Amino acid sequence: MSNEAASETAPAELGYHERFLAEREQGRFVVPWCQECGLRFWHPRRHCPECGSTRIDYVEPTWPAHIYTYTVNHRPKKDDEPGGTSTVGYVELEDGLRILATLEVPLDGDVIGMAVRPEARSTEAGVGFVFVPATGS
Amino acid sequence: MSRAASPAAIIGAYEHPLRKIPDGTTADVIADVSFGALADAGLAPADIDGFFFAGTHQGLSAVAMADHLGLDNVRHIDSTDIGGASTLLQIGHAVEAIKAGKCSIALIAMGGRPLQTAGRPPLSEAGARYQADLDLSQIAQYAMVAQRHMYEYGTTREQLAKVKVTASQHAQHNPNARLPYAVTLEQVLESPLISDPLRRLDCCVTTDGGGAIIVASADVVRASGKPAAWVHGWAEATRTMARGRIDLMRGGAERTGGVAFEQAGLKPSDIGYASIYDSFTITVLLTLEGLGFCEPGTAGRFVEDDGLLAPFGKLPINTDGGGLSNNHPDRRGGMARTIEAVRQVRGQAHPELQVQDLDHALIHGTGHSLGTIASTATVVLGRSER
Numbered sequence: 001m002s003n004e005a006a007s008e009t010a011p012a013e014l015g016y017h018e019r020f021l022a023e024r025e026q027g028r029f030v031v032p033w034c035q036e037c038g039l040r041f042w043h044p045r046r047h048c049p050e051c052g053s054t055r056i057d058y059v060e061p062t063w064p065a066h067i068y069t070y071t072v073n074h075r076p077k078k079d080d081e082p083g084g085t086s087t088v089g090y091v092e093l094e095d096g097l098r099i100l101a102t103l104e105v106p107l108d109g110d111v112i113g114m115a116v117r118p119e120a121r122s123t124e125a126g127v128g129f130v131f132v133p134a135t136g137s
Numbered sequence: 138m139s140r141a142a143s144p145a146a147i148i149g150a151y152e153h154p155l156r157k158i159p160d161g162t163t164a165d166v167i168a169d170v171s172f173g174a175l176a177d178a179g180l181a182p183a184d185i186d187g188f189f190f191a192g193t194h195q196g197l198s199a200v201a202m203a204d205h206l207g208l209d210n211v212r213h214i215d216s217t218d219i220g221g222a223s224t225l226l227q228i229g230h231a232v233e234a235i236k237a238g239k240c241s242i243a244l245i246a247m248g249g250r251p252l253q254t255a256g257r258p259p260l261s262e263a264g265a266r267y268q269a270d271l272d273l274s275q276i277a278q279y280a281m282v283a284q285r286h287m288y289e290y291g292t293t294r295e296q297l298a299k300v301k302v303t304a305s306q307h308a309q310h311n312p313n314a315r316l317p318y319a320v321t322l323e324q325v326l327e328s329p330l331i332s333d334p335l336r337r338l339d340c341c342v343t344t345d346g347g348g349a350i351i352v353a354s355a356d357v358v359r360a361s362g363k364p365a366a367w368v369h370g371w372a373e374a375t376r377t378m379a380r381g382r383i384d385l386m387r388g389g390a391e392r393t394g395g396v397a398f399e400q401a402g403l404k405p406s407d408i409g410y411a412s413i414y415d416s417f418t419i420t421v422l423l424t425l426e427g428l429g430f431c432e433p434g435t436a437g438r439f440v441e442d443d444g445l446l447a448p449f450g451k452l453p454i455n456t457d458g459g460g461l462s463n464n465h466p467d468r469r470g471g472m473a474r475t476i477e478a479v480r481q482v483r484g485q486a487h488p489e490l491q492v493q494d495l496d497h498a499l500i501h502g503t504g505h506s507l508g509t510i511a512s513t514a515t516v517v518l519g520r521s522e523r
Contacts, residue, residue, distance in 0.1 A: 031381075042381030043267040049380045069288070069385060071280035072333040073272050086272040089281060090383070097381040100268045100509075112288045128270050 016056050020044045023058050024127045029118035030058035031097060042097050064115035064134035065091040068098050072107060091116055091131050102130045141402070142523050145235045146358045146365035147228075149178025149351030150479045152457075152472075156315040156464060158250055158345040163195060164205050166248040166347050171206050174349035178363060180242065182207040187240030187352075189227040191218035195249055195467070202246070213240035219373070220504025221414060223247070224350075224471035225514030229371030231352040241354040248347020249467025264378070268509075276340060276417070278508025280332035282385045283419035287334065289386060289434065292422065294334055296437035298325035300418040301338050301461050303445045308458025310487040315342040316462045339418040341460035341470065348472040350479065355522060366482040369497070370401030370517035378510055386434075388420075389513030390427025390501055397515040398429075401497070405429045408517075409495040410481045411452055412474035414503040415459040421445075424501050425452075428515070447490040456481065456490040471502040475516070482518050496520055 014022065016032070023030040033040040036053035046054055070089030077083030087103040089111075105114055115134040120127050151173025158166055167190075175181060188211045190199040199216040213234045219226055224245060231243040286292045302322055308314040320338060328338040358365045376389030398404055405428060415421050422436035430452055431439040439451065447453035457463045457477040460470040478500045480486045497519045504512035 039380070042378075043264040045264075069281045069285035071277050071284055071335075073274070073277055074330045074332070076329070088271050088273055088277055090385075098383050099381065100271055100273065102271055112284070125270070 016044055016046055020058060021126065024120075024129070027120040027127065028060050029120075029129050030060050031093070031099070032056050033059050040095055040097060042099050061093045061095070061097070063117040065093045065099075065117070065131065067103065067105070067112050067114045067116060067131075068092040070103055070111050102128075104130045104132050106133070143355065143367035143369050143519065145232045145352050145354055146367040146522070147350050147479050147518070148353050148358050148361055148363040148365050149174040149176075149180065150348070150476045151177055152313075152348045152464065152476045153248065153346040153466065154313045156313070156342075156344040156346055157252055159253060163248060163250050164197060164202065166250065166345070167192075167197075167202060167246050167349075168206055170248055170347045170349040171244060171246045174244065174246070174351050178351040178353070179361060180351060183210055184242050185244045186210050187213040187215075187231060187234055187243030189215045189231055189243055189245040191216050191223045191227070191247070194218060206244075208244070213243070219512035219514070221416065221469040222373070222471050222502030222504035222512045222514040223469065224475050225371075225500060225502035225516050226373045226512075228350075228352060228368060228475070228516050229373060229514065232368045232371060235352065235354045241357055243352040244349060245352065245472075246347070246349035247467060247469065247472045249469070250345040251343055251468055252345050264510075274332065275506060276335055277332040278506045279417040279419055280335040281508050282388075282423065283334050283417070285385050286419060286422065290437065292434075292437035294326060295322060296440060297334065297339055297418040297422070298322050299440050300415065300421045300445065301325050303440070303443065303450075304415065304455055304459040304461035304463075306446060307456045307490055308462035310489050311458050311463055314458040314463040315344050316458070335417060335419070341416050341465040342462065343468065344464050344466050346464055346466035348466070348476050350472070350475060364483040364485070366479045366498070366518045367520070367522050368516060369519045370397035370399070370403070371515065372396035372400070373512070373514040376507075376511040376513055383509075385508065386423070388423040388427050388503065388507045389511050390424045390503075390515065393513050393515040394428035394501070397499075397517050401517040401519070403497055403517060407497050408452065408499045410447075410456070410478065410492045410498040411454045412478040412498070412500045413454045413459075414470050414474060414501055415455060415461050416465070416470060416503065418461070420503055420507060421454070423507060424503065428499070428501060448492050453490070453492055456486050469504075471504075471514075474502065475500050478518055482520050
């Protein structure tokens with residue numbers, strides 16, 4: 001292939017991963033779905049795990065989700081680390097998808113079953129999401 | 138009695154006696170255990186024509202390891218790696234290869250020295266990159282399973298802790314165990330909280346070491362006159378995240394247990410001893426339910442009242458002390474659990490813990506993580522060929 005031909009090649013369409021990241025940069029927590037068979041699934045991938053189609057698009061779920069399970073990680077204080085806790089869990093979407101997520105929720109009552117929604121957070125690595133209580137939103 | 142004669146049996150087994158091995162190389166450790174198993178079976182490297190070894194995760198190919206061991210006559214090779222359950226899968230594959238005439242004497246070996254090296258390399262491909270930003274250790278993943286089990290079924294922290302207490306009561310008879318002493322329920326419940334509800338003593342030990350076994354054809358076994366653990370049933374499966382609809386209360390044992398039991402012509406109540414993968418206390422509860430030793434949601438009650446304690450519990454398990462107290466070499470418990478099951482079937486377990494008149498034993502392995510993606514494999518052993 002000559003250089004001229006290469007320069008005439010249209011820019012490649014954004015891949016599934018890049019389109020996923022672009023949605024998140026816009027503050028949207030999206031899940032992949034197959035335009036061929038309609039399956040919603042997690043995690044993003046090139047091929048639909050039901051029918052194999054590569055016609056994958058993204059959709060923003062209906063909130064709230066509900067916490068399916070969780071754990072609180074306890075890190076002891078070390079010389080060079082402050083220690084502390086973090087909470088991680090599976091949130092279950094309306095259609096049954098269960099997605100691993102960072103949780104920022106009160107822990108003094110029932111946690112499993114709590115209604116939650118995603119909240120975008122800008123980090124050096126890009127936009128990330130934590131799930132917070134949906135009440136009052 | 139089983140429906141059909143078993144095509145093959147385990148006639149050699151060896152567990153590395155050490156739990157910290159600073160000297161030498163990992164290949165040397167694997168050679169230690171391989172030659173130990175060969176000696177136990179009365180065989181030499183030239184007798185081995187089937188080799189089963191999964192070591193690419195540690196930079197050891199099966200071909201390089203075969204060369205290192207002097208296995209010049211191998212005509213069937215299998216490096217299938219499904220994590221901690223690999224040994225169980227390899228036993229099944231070895232029996233299938235022997236049935237098909239592809240080999241007659243198979244060596245299955247593994248070993249590792251996680252205490253001598255940095256942490257495990259992170260997984261970056263497939264779905265892993267979509268959970269890379271989470272504070273999600275292996276312990277946290279299993280803790281989420283335990284938390285759901287407590288929520289759904291009312292399982293208690295005390296019931297989880299009981300699994301560790303029983304393991305430690307067995308380990309006190311094993312001088313090679315990493316933790317060769319008994320602990321109380323209170324000690325488990327007061328150990329440091331790692332990922333709620335799992336505490337330090339809900340987690341298996343991390344050890345250097347390894348093990349090896351020899352699986353041989355029925356003809357070879359009969360001619361050898363060696364005490365044998367005959368393989369009557371075997372099954373393997375994946376437990377995926379189900380496209381995002383993961384059910385954490387099903388760990389995969391429900392997919393392999395029934396298959397292995399049917400093949401062996403047995404049912405759970407026929408099993409007198411079980412080696413159950415115990416990476417964490419919750420792993421045992423979920424596995425007991427999946428295999429059908431108790432109904433879903435009832436494993437907590439099953440383990441109370443010393444249900445798992447040898448030799449007289451409802452189902453004695455892990456009489457070496459298991460991964461929780463004895464050994465979990467290379468962060469993979471399948472081989473160590475297998476070797477204790479072989480000891481039990483051959484009548485070579487510790488006299489205080491040997492199950493009397495044991496006809497059938499079961500081994501179950503769990504690989505990767507019950508909290509995300511898992512592999513699972515079950516093997517049923519018997520004292521007799523039929």
